Amino acid sequence: MPELIAIDWGTSSFRAWLLGAGGAVLDEIPSGPGILSVPDGDFDAAFETALGHWLSANPDLPVIASGMITSRNGWVETPYLPLPLDARTLAHALTAHVTKRGRRVHFVTGAVRNPDHGLPDVMRGEETEIIGHLAASGAREGLFVLPGTHSKWARVEGGRLTGFNTCMTGEVFAILRDHSILGKLAGDGPLSPDAFLRGLETGRANGALLARIFSARSLALMDRLEGGEVADYLSGLLIGDEVAAALASARGAVTVIGRGDLAERYRVALSHAGAEAALAAPGMARAGLWEIAKLAGVIG
Amino acid sequence: MPELIAIDWGTSSFRAWLLGAGGAVLDEIPSGPGILSVPDGDFDAAFETALGHWLSANPDLPVIASGMITSRNGWVETPYLPLPLDARTLAHALTAHVTKRGRRVHFVTGAVRNPDHGLPDVMRGEETEIIGHLAASGAREGLFVLPGTHSKWARVEGGRLTGFNTCMTGEVFAILRDHSILGKLAGDGPLSPDAFLRGLETGRANGALLARIFSARSLALMDRLEGGEVADYLSGLLIGDEVAAALASARGAVTVIGRGDLAERYRVALSHAGAEAALAAPGMARAGLWEIAKLAGVIG
Incomplete structure (x- = not known):
């Protein structure tokens, strides 16, 4: 029984999962248009094209998404959350957006360090992967690096993200x-x-x-x-x-x-x-989306 | 009375001077094709085009050149000189090249640090500017920076270039x-x-x-x-x-x-x-070319 559609939508990448009980993967879309590849910024159409078969087969299934899709160049720009933050903070800050066809999408927002003084820093998407790792591993402390075009070094203390560096x-x-x-x-x-x-x-x-x-x-x-x-x-x-x-x-x-x-x-x-x-084990974005959806009450 | 044609010929720049007694500037060509802008690598033709009027008016005048023109992508590749070096070392290492029309061009070569061990470093052209500054100012010690696409930090001790960093x-x-x-x-x-x-x-x-x-x-x-x-x-x-x-x-x-x-x-x-x-005072490449030409006996 599908319970959630989860999307990791980045600048140059797109992955989506159809998740069942306990977050089990029922189906997967391993690739799709990154936000820079969406023609005319029509994210609504890109969403329908990529997920249409899942959406019509599961008309009431909740949808959650994280990553650069919530940035200035994305679908819906959401404000960054200040540090420290944890899965619950992210769950309480979900932004719901209704698509043209009436589907509700829950967006996980990103994080900011030093918004007002010193050197600021931002992330969108990596916070969800970190949450996924904490949920999957049970870890509550640690230093993490998330390699990528821009790598992120993140510090977790007491289950909360307390600092990071791009x-x-x-x-x-x-x-x-x-x-x-x-x-x-x-x-x-x-x-x-x-x-x-x-x-x-x-x-x-x-x-x-x-x-x-x-x-x-x-x-x-x-x-x-x-x-x-x-x-x-x-x-x-x-x-x-x-x-x-x-x-x-x-x-x-x-x-x-x-x-x-x-x-x-x-x-x-x-x-x-x-x-x-x-x-870390693979699949941390998916695990984070599941965890945040659960804490937000998006899934039962 | 013209005594020397001096050329500073770099990757993206070209300057030439007609020099008289004591290195006085009689005429100047402030710009010309850098080595990357020379069609088909035909440096002989570029040389004649840029300097033709000086060459024909002064058929016996010696010519000296420094810069990336002696690099692998230049006119004549010359071997780097190891450190330490001074104006006399450079003067003794001039490479004479005869153009298609029979003109002799004296090339100042570049310098290398750590060719065989550790991290090597190279320069072509900046050594001539440093020599020019030492000759013009009388300095024999110092730390120098030569800003540019690649800046060079150079150490001079006892009148000799002893180290540098790009x-x-x-x-x-x-x-x-x-x-x-x-x-x-x-x-x-x-x-x-x-x-x-x-x-x-x-x-x-x-x-x-x-x-x-x-x-x-x-x-x-x-x-x-x-x-x-x-x-x-x-x-x-x-x-x-x-x-x-x-x-x-x-x-x-x-x-x-x-x-x-x-x-x-x-x-x-x-x-x-x-x-x-x-x-530093301006004109250090020109001053270095004059000094090296003098020490090499290219000019009387």
Whole structure:
């Protein structure tokens, strides 16, 4: 028996699940249009196109969504919640939106740190993954990293999200590879774990990051790095710098919430830097959406 | 009486001078094709087009050139010289090249640090500017910064270049503004010295640079930075980080060798960080070419 439609709708990604008792996955839509790929910003139509068969087969099923879909460029912009926050805070702050065809969608909003003073920071979507991990694992404390275009480092204390920090590592890697002089010497090549490890070493070193990244070019010019290794070296360098800075102000084990090659790179980088690192179970966005829907009374 | 044709030929810039007794400027070509703008890499033709009138009017005048024109993508690739080096070392290492029309061009080569171990670094062109400054000012010691797409921090001891470090600050600024999400919130606006200073503050702060740069977006999202201020804030942030890292491992006054708005930004950033900062006189590439030509016996 379906009980909930849950959607993780990000800038460049879309995943949806049809969930049954206890949050069991009955069906899944593994991909769809990220918010930047929705023509004319017509999210209503994109929603109907992606989920139409589930919606018509289950006319009374509640729908919940999280991610950048609630940002300024998304469907419905919702205000950020200040820290600290937990699953219950997020559940109480759901924004209900009624689609053109009369369907109610419950939006989970994002979080803000330092809105008024110091350097602010924001997230939309990762808070739901963290909630999912806490619900699934029973953890109430910890340091978490969520790799991505913008990775998030999050601190949880007493079951509440108390702090976080965004690193633009993934995006900076991509633009350095695609648009800077470093990419000019980068050739295609198989994954090079050795070049990644060499990059991690340089990432941990002292000195300005803006100087250290130039070594991806100078090592190649000296024939000490092959073209096919430049990208993995640069990836290691940037992730190594990020991890070293995060560990300089934190202690204890780190849990990586993510999947695939990128999550594995962070796990390797953390171990390389001497930190205890674990990979969270997959499906944390889905678990978080279920937990928040439950606490909000959206599902019985 | 013309004694030398001197050329500073970089990746995206070209300047040439007709020099007389004592290095006095008799005539100048203020701009021309940088090496990336030379069609089909036909540097011989670009040389004749740019300098033809000087060459035919002065058929026996020696020609000297420095900059990226001696790089792999330039006219004649010359080997880097290891550190330490001085004007005499560069003068002894000139590479003579004869053009299709029989003109001899003397190329000043670049410098390399750590070619075989540790992180290597390279320069082509800046060594000539540093030599020019030493010759013009009589200085034999000092810490220098040469702002640019890639800025160079150089250490001179006993009249010799003993160390240097490349920072990709200028290029990273440009690609973040043009290709990253930070540019999306950046609007056009007049120069904002206040936003630049706010950026310098964030640039000096602790924590990963990859995290701090995200504040150019999050401050704008919180309406604490206007669109027209984003670029100057980001410029200050990156230069501030670079300057803080450089000063962490160096002491004493810093001389900025450069010109225009960018040199002024570095001078302000150095002063803001508490360092004594001075701007070198203009024309240092020209002065260096003259000095090296003199020591090499290219001119009487």
